[in-house]
Amino acid sequence: MLMVLEKIRSFLRELLLFIKGFNQAILEQSVEALQAEYVELENAFLTMLFGPLVGVKTIPVFLSLELLEAVKEEVSILESRGFRGEDVLGDLMSSLGGEW
Numbered sequence: 001m002l003m004v005l006e007k008i009r010s011f012l013r014e015l016l017l018f019i020k021g022f023n024q025a026i027l028e029q030s031v032e033a034l035q036a037e038y039v040e041l042e043n044a045f046l047t048m049l050f051g052p053l054v055g056v057k058t059i060p061v062f063l064s065l066e067l068l069e070a071v072k073e074e075v076s077i078l079e080s081r082g083f084r085g086e087d088v089l090g091d092l093m094s095s096l097g098g099e100w
Contacts, residue, residue, distance in 0.1 A: 046071065 049067050051058035
């Protein structure tokens with residue numbers, strides 16, 4: 001009788017671990033899906049925002065200029081890349097840090 005109870009406990013413990021692992025896998029897949037959706041929404045926002053500045057009519061220009069405040073960092077990166085041009089060696093050195 002004692003062996004049967006021990007086997008049932010062991011089975012229930014393994015079942016609980018399986019359910020916890022299954023729950024963790026679902027959570028991780030949900031987070032991955034949300035991160036992918038975030039990237040897609042960010043790309044759509046940036047397309048809407050920068051579209052009128054390069055000639056693609058998506059939203060009115062004045063609204064695009066008002067929303068530029070939300071993407072200050074991207075604009076500064078865009079500006080620095082435009083200033084440097086196609087300086088691949090400079091990009092490599094700047095990614096290493098420091099002033100060379």
